[in-house]
Amino acid sequence: xxxxxxxxxxGGLTTAIALEQKGIKTRIFEQAExxxxxxxxxxxxxxxxxxxxxxxxxxxxxxHGNPISSMNITKANLAPISKVDLSFFEKKHKVKNIAIxxxxxxxxxxxxxxxxxxxxxxxxxxIDFNNKKYLLTFENGEQIQSSTLIGADGLNCVVRQNxxxxxxxxxxxxxxxxxxxxxxLPHKYKHELNEAWNKTDRFGFVQIAEDKVYWYALKSFKxxxxxxxxxxxxxxxxxxxxxxxxxxxxxxNKQINTAEILDLKPxxxxxxxxxxxxxxxxxxxxxxxxxxxxxxxxxxxxxxQLLTKYDTNHAFQEFQRLRLPKAHQVVKVSWMIGKIxxxxxxxxxxxxxxxxxxxxxxxxxxxxxxIFQIPKL
Ligand SMILES: Cc1cc2nc3c(=O)[nH]c(=O)nc-3n(C[C@H](O)[C@H](O)[C@H](O)COP(=O)(O)OP(=O)(O)OC[C@H]3O[C@@H](n4cnc5c(N)ncnc54)[C@H](O)[C@@H]3O)c2cc1C
Numbered sequence: 001x002x003x004x005x006x007x008x009x010x011g012g013l014t015t016a017i018a019l020e021q022k023g024i025k026t027r028i029f030e031q032a033e034x035x036x037x038x039x040x041x042x043x044x045x046x047x048x049x050x051x052x053x054x055x056x057x058x059x060x061x062x063x064h065g066n067p068i069s070s071m072n073i074t075k076a077n078l079a080p081i082s083k084v085d086l087s088f089f090e091k092k093h094k095v096k097n098i099a100i101x102x103x104x105x106x107x108x109x110x111x112x113x114x115x116x117x118x119x120x121x122x123x124x125x126x127i128d129f130n131n132k133k134y135l136l137t138f139e140n141g142e143q144i145q146s147s148t149l150i151g152a153d154g155l156n157c158v159v160r161q162n163x164x165x166x167x168x169x170x171x172x173x174x175x176x177x178x179x180x181x182x183x184x185l186p187h188k189y190k191h192e193l194n195e196a197w198n199k200t201d202r203f204g205f206v207q208i209a210e211d212k213v214y215w216y217a218l219k220s221f222k223x224x225x226x227x228x229x230x231x232x233x234x235x236x237x238x239x240x241x242x243x244x245x246x247x248x249x250x251x252x253n254k255q256i257n258t259a260e261i262l263d264l265k266p267x268x269x270x271x272x273x274x275x276x277x278x279x280x281x282x283x284x285x286x287x288x289x290x291x292x293x294x295x296x297x298x299x300x301x302x303x304x305q306l307l308t309k310y311d312t313n314h315a316f317q318e319f320q321r322l323r324l325p326k327a328h329q330v331v332k333v334s335w336m337i338g339k340i341x342x343x344x345x346x347x348x349x350x351x352x353x354x355x356x357x358x359x360x361x362x363x364x365x366x367x368x369x370x371i372f373q374i375p376k377l
Contacts, residue, residue: 002027003307004136004146006124006159008035010042011279011296012152013109017055018304020113028116029138031123031153035110037102038257040178041206041214043068043193044105046086046372048294049095051301058095060108065100066207069191071290073356076198078241082356084364089372099193099206099214101180124153127162132273148312149275150303152296155262157281163272172261172286172338174218175225177233181251183213186243193290196240199349200342203237203244215247216287218261220342225260261286263335266328271316278303283327288337291330291371298374299323305377322375330371 001024005012008030016026044052044061052058069090073081086097110116121140127149128135134146151159160167185207195204205215219236221227228236230253237244264284270277279296302323306315343349 001025001148001312003148003150004029004144005150005152006136007151007153007157007279007281008032008110008118008120009152009154009279009296010105010109010293011281011300012150013106013113014051014055014297014300015150015152015278015303016116017057017109017112018300019307020115021055022304022308024304024307026117028118029122029124029136029144030118030120031139033121035106035118035120037106038178039180039255040102040216040257041099041180041208042102042105042293043206043290044098044100044297045290045294046089046093046095046097047374048297049098050093050372050374051297053095054301055112057108057112061098061100061105062096064104064108064209065098066209067096067191068099068193068206069096071097071193072195074194074196075353076196076203076240078194078196078243081197081353082359082364084368085361088365089368093372099208101208101212101214124158127159127275129162129273134275147274151275151277151281152279154280155264155284157277159275160277160281163275163277164267164269167267168265169262169284170265170335172263172335173222174220174261174286174338174342175228176216176218176259176261176287177230177256178214178216178259179248179251179256180208180212180214181247182211183247183250184211185213189243195341196244197341198239199346200344201236202341203240205244205247213247215244215251217248218342220344225258230256230258261338263331266331268324270320270324271313274312274316276303276316276319283324283331285327285331285334286338288334288341289330289371291334295327295330299327302375302377326371 123139193206201219278299
């Protein structure tokens, strides 16, 4: 059996690796002419790293990234509001949370494929369904027959639009800037992710390599993201801690990636016949829990296990049953965090911060554990 995968993102590549290790051949079709990820970092949380350990990638990812032992929410001046200590989970699951450059991660995934078939410059345009045979038409004019198809083509998934045309993307009305810069954080921040919350905006930063810091910044907008100018980014965050200002100043504006934050309103169907969606294509979340890619990686693991146990359609059915509740939980909680992190009313902000400070460690730990636990298969 050959499985066709649309999209060579983190989800599509991890699925191809997991299937190859099970002896299943894949062909990946990617719209880009060159694999060129956005210049940003990513945090691979415990659940993703547990999967990568099973796939034999833990060591190389650890070698190319930086371990993170706590995730902190702070005020704009970096005074702590809440902290999730990850050392408990490191001991329990025997993997660390790793912050890494996206480009490096993607290259490690590509290198791991023993016999990769990645067809670049293949943007899927349309799927014709004909009795469990799928005719894939690409924008370059090529047509390919497929018997089993995985849609890993992200938020604006064409596979999903062909399967289930009625789905809704939601705009969180937040602009997001992401950058990487040559910078060494003071020692105390070296193994932490810090996200500073102010009024209708926030700023996160983390060391991803010895001399590189990845940062992201978000700001609410009323109508559209053009309300903000990249050249003014320093001004927008001038009330934040001086270290944040130094990080922004050290970044070349031309290399900052700008995007609007969107998600996919939870949908109850991820598959039809022998076509299935994974990752952002199935359950795109806002990035507020840093779990989107981790969920795609979990999908890859679960789906590859099921495809060796059951026939294709049954595997897709089981996949949806096993993965949908947690993936949707991530979508819902992420959306909520996006709202509460951008409050504008000072009284509500004070109340929120107090509530977060008073939340017992045990409760934070319990919630995190639900996310970090991967299915036993
Ligand atoms: C600001 C921000 C920060 C984030 N931080 C984190 C984090 O720290 N940790 C985390 O786990 N997640 C994070 N995420 C989420 C994460 O980036 C996504 O969830 C993840 O990239 C989804 O992977 P995917 O493979 O499903 O989709 P994608 O990464 O979107 O990959 C889809 C691939 O399909 C290709 N494609 C698209 N359409 C077509 C087509 N028609 N034909 C062929 N190819 C096509 C694309 O070119 C792309 O290569 C963040 C997201 C944002 C926006």
